[in-house]
Amino acid sequence: MADTEQPEVPSEPQSRHVTYCGVCTLPPEYCEYGGTVKKCQDWLQKAYPAMYEQIWSPEALEAATASLSVEAQKRAAKDAQKKAAQAEKAEQKQADKMANSVITIKRVERNKRKFVTAVSGLEAFGLDLKKVAKEFGKKFATGSSVTKVPSGGEEIVVQGDVSDEIEEFLLEKYKDIPEDNIELVDDKKKKASS
Amino acid sequence: MVASIQTAPKSKLKSSVQRSLRQSLLTTYPLLHRYIDEILPKKGSLEAMKLPDRCTLYVLDGEPLFFQQDTTTLLPHLKLVHRFPAAFPSIRIDRGAIRFVLSGATLMAPGLTSTGGRLPSGILTVRTEDGAGEGLDEEDRWTRELEKGEPVIVRAEGKTEACAVGFLVMGTKDVKDKGKGPVIEDAHYLGDGLWKLATD
Numbered sequence: 001m002a003d004t005e006q007p008e009v010p011s012e013p014q015s016r017h018v019t020y021c022g023v024c025t026l027p028p029e030y031c032e033y034g035g036t037v038k039k040c041q042d043w044l045q046k047a048y049p050a051m052y053e054q055i056w057s058p059e060a061l062e063a064a065t066a067s068l069s070v071e072a073q074k075r076a077a078k079d080a081q082k083k084a085a086q087a088e089k090a091e092q093k094q095a096d097k098m099a100n101s102v103i104t105i106k107r108v109e110r111n112k113r114k115f116v117t118a119v120s121g122l123e124a125f126g127l128d129l130k131k132v133a134k135e136f137g138k139k140f141a142t143g144s145s146v147t148k149v150p151s152g153g154e155e156i157v158v159q160g161d162v163s164d165e166i167e168e169f170l171l172e173k174y175k176d177i178p179e180d181n182i183e184l185v186d187d188k189k190k191k192a193s194s
Numbered sequence: 195m196v197a198s199i200q201t202a203p204k205s206k207l208k209s210s211v212q213r214s215l216r217q218s219l220l221t222t223y224p225l226l227h228r229y230i231d232e233i234l235p236k237k238g239s240l241e242a243m244k245l246p247d248r249c250t251l252y253v254l255d256g257e258p259l260f261f262q263q264d265t266t267t268l269l270p271h272l273k274l275v276h277r278f279p280a281a282f283p284s285i286r287i288d289r290g291a292i293r294f295v296l297s298g299a300t301l302m303a304p305g306l307t308s309t310g311g312r313l314p315s316g317i318l319t320v321r322t323e324d325g326a327g328e329g330l331d332e333e334d335r336w337t338r339e340l341e342k343g344e345p346v347i348v349r350a351e352g353k354t355e356a357c358a359v360g361f362l363v364m365g366t367k368d369v370k371d372k373g374k375g376p377v378i379e380d381a382h383y384l385g386d387g388l389w390k391l392a393t394d
Contacts, residue, residue: 015232015277018355026384027276027355033296034385072290079293 019048029055032080036087097124103177105163106185117163120155125177129154139169199387204241204253212240222267222345225281225328233259253393261388269345272382272389275356280329283336284347284356286312292350295358296385301348301378303369310351314339314366340366348378358383
């Protein structure tokens with residue numbers, strides 16, 4: 001194929017590449033409004049020291065705040081503080097929730113020697129049930145779906161007895177789930193405890 | 195924009211739709227002529243993502259490009275604005291207003307009329323087909339006066355990147371004359387649901 005078409009303008013890439021903060025996803029210069037300032041600073045210092053210098057050096061900060069009136073500065077500072085505190089609190093809460101919540105993997109007898117595996121409690125770890133269900137289905141090559149439980153809330157039901165494999169899979173794939181928080185339960189139909 | 199949006203499935207667009215989209219982009223943003231082949235390569239397969247509130251986001255190779263509320267004019271996604279800052283008309287807000295805009299407040303006129311803000315200088319009054327002569331002057335002002343309802347990029351004092359995109363509810367001339375009232379409502383700003391939306 002001969003390249004007959006001559007582009008009118010030299011087609012060099014003209015787009016700029018913008019770096020975004022790895023913590024709050026904003027451009028680093030806007031990190032101060034993101035609510036996770038401290039973390040953003042640490043991240044930037046590690047990842048892009050040059051940019052960190054440019055944005056967070058004392059001179060730059062001074063130049064930036066000089067144009068504001070003292071009162072406005074105070075207000076902004078107070079606001080930022082409040083926001084940071086809020087973000088921290090939310091994070092703490094999230095961490096707490098994660099530490100306390102338990103993932104239950106239940107083996108339910110469906111028909112004498114046939115089982116389904118019901119997984120509940122995943123949503124506490126910020127996982128999208130629908131997506132995880134799909135993952136399970138793919139991994140174990142079985143049917144896997146999200147169903148509502150009578151007590152409200154949702155769980156993932158996977159066909160077949162894959163409780164051990166699910167535990168392994170979860171631990172490997174989602175590193176922020178502690179092993180102690182996964183509970184295996186055997187649920188017989190006749191209410192006989194195992 | 196709403197605070198958080200769930201990812202929705204993407205669907206490929208027909209090439210005819212893609213073509214008309216490209217056309218409407220060029221009419222709305224004449225300055226895009228220079229970049230359009232890079233933003234929307236002829237071969238690329240554009241995808242649309244349907245979001246709540248009849249909002250559609252156009253994605254190319256996992257990069258968000260434009261979005262559309264109902265069937266109104268297309269607005270560029272901020273990530274695109276950051277890539278091609280010179281392609282869209284812009285105004286600048288003062289430092290004090292940034293935190294309000296970034297928490298989703300309506301942009302009000304005083305944030306633009308103060309010393310840190312920049313409104314268009316108004317040297318050019320007529321809008322040309324290819325956007326000739328439009329751009330930022332030495333003072334960081336857009337050279338053309340912007341009308342009510344026009345899409346506009348909001349930059350911020352002391353920052354290089356833009357922080358919001360929206361439609362003017364008041365022409366820039368009126369803003370200068372009145373000096374109060376809302377200027378942009380319901381903008382797409384840094385850190386909102388659309389910004390945080392995962393597109394790949």
